[in-house]
Amino acid sequence: MDSPQSVAFSLRDTGSSNTNSPEFVVGLETFKLLQNVRYSLAAVACIILYEWLINLPEEIRLIYPSRWSSVKIGYLLCRYYPLLYYPVVLWAYCGDYQPSFCKKVVRPVHALLAPFHFLGQCVCSLVLLSSLIHGGSSILSKLAVMFMRAYAFSGRNQKVLAVLCSAYIGLIGGDIYLFFVNVPVPHLGEFGLSLPQGGGCFPDYTTAIFGSRIGIAMIGAISLDLLSLGIVIIYCTKNHTGRTPLAGYFLKQGLITFAWISITNVISVIVYFKAHDPFSGLGLPFILVISNILACRLILSLRVHVRPTDTQLSREYSALVHAAFDTESLPQSNDIWVIHDSPAEDNQMA
Numbered sequence: 001m002d003s004p005q006s007v008a009f010s011l012r013d014t015g016s017s018n019t020n021s022p023e024f025v026v027g028l029e030t031f032k033l034l035q036n037v038r039y040s041l042a043a044v045a046c047i048i049l050y051e052w053l054i055n056l057p058e059e060i061r062l063i064y065p066s067r068w069s070s071v072k073i074g075y076l077l078c079r080y081y082p083l084l085y086y087p088v089v090l091w092a093y094c095g096d097y098q099p100s101f102c103k104k105v106v107r108p109v110h111a112l113l114a115p116f117h118f119l120g121q122c123v124c125s126l127v128l129l130s131s132l133i134h135g136g137s138s139i140l141s142k143l144a145v146m147f148m149r150a151y152a153f154s155g156r157n158q159k160v161l162a163v164l165c166s167a168y169i170g171l172i173g174g175d176i177y178l179f180f181v182n183v184p185v186p187h188l189g190e191f192g193l194s195l196p197q198g199g200g201c202f203p204d205y206t207t208a209i210f211g212s213r214i215g216i217a218m219i220g221a222i223s224l225d226l227l228s229l230g231i232v233i234i235y236c237t238k239n240h241t242g243r244t245p246l247a248g249y250f251l252k253q254g255l256i257t258f259a260w261i262s263i264t265n266v267i268s269v270i271v272y273f274k275a276h277d278p279f280s281g282l283g284l285p286f287i288l289v290i291s292n293i294l295a296c297r298l299i300l301s302l303r304v305h306v307r308p309t310d311t312q313l314s315r316e317y318s319a320l321v322h323a324a325f326d327t328e329s330l331p332q333s334n335d336i337w338v339i340h341d342s343p344a345e346d347n348q349m350a
Helices: 004-013 022-062 070-094 099-110 113-133 148-152 158-180 206-237 245-270 284-306 310-315 341-349
Strands: none
Touching: 022 070, 022 099, 022 284, 070 113, 070 284, 099 158, 113 158, 113 284, 148 341, 158 206, 206 284, 284 310
């Protein structure tokens, strides 16, 4: 990775001998921006790897042995798509390549970033579909990672569902427009730079329309988060949801998740639209992965809280029955959050 001093030297060699010229200043600022984005990309890679390793024991215990469900599929997508694809992102954006090579790879690399932005919300859609198919009345089957929670706390209000689905479809449409439609590729001498070693295969972020599209996508994500959060708060206040310990736990975890995602998105948008700042792109990589990381964390947290076997379920209600019922006679819950013991494990226990 080149230093600002080497860039300045290259710019002088290309004819911008006046270091106070607008071309030189803009070129150097743009290089600093791209360099900071590279640092941000590396930091996000460390976060993804750390999150996977630190939660791997819980993942092996709670996710792998469970039955296949919308929650399990959503968790695996949120966890392993970023983990497997991010090395490609680092290769494309943090390496030094000539513009002629970048023209061939910049569009597919950029397009495959699209799931990063809405994968966390896709988890909610999967759980929502499962909940509608099974028609369960348990609070566990109604709660999910993002806007599914808002739909559940609204009492399955069809108008709320229509609003949330419309907002989510709009977010996906914005992401398709951002990541797939007319993505500008770099050109020779792009950004006013002529780096001997080349540069990363970034899209041409200097294009005004492309910068606006990024901002619109980020604002769309914030709007969906705030809309879902507002619905949850309104209905919880109206219906006094959360009076039971379990419902209160779900509400608390969901609100914390919403808060962190919203804070990250708001800060990134503010910094992004701050004109002529070399740090304006720092939040972009974090926006792409934050919802996936928090979705995985939330799923694991909820699974830990509602993991009980039949025996543990009996203890949960011991204040009423004091283990008076045989655990084998208790009906098995169809809740997708609950992990039941396999027959082999039951035989071993017997």
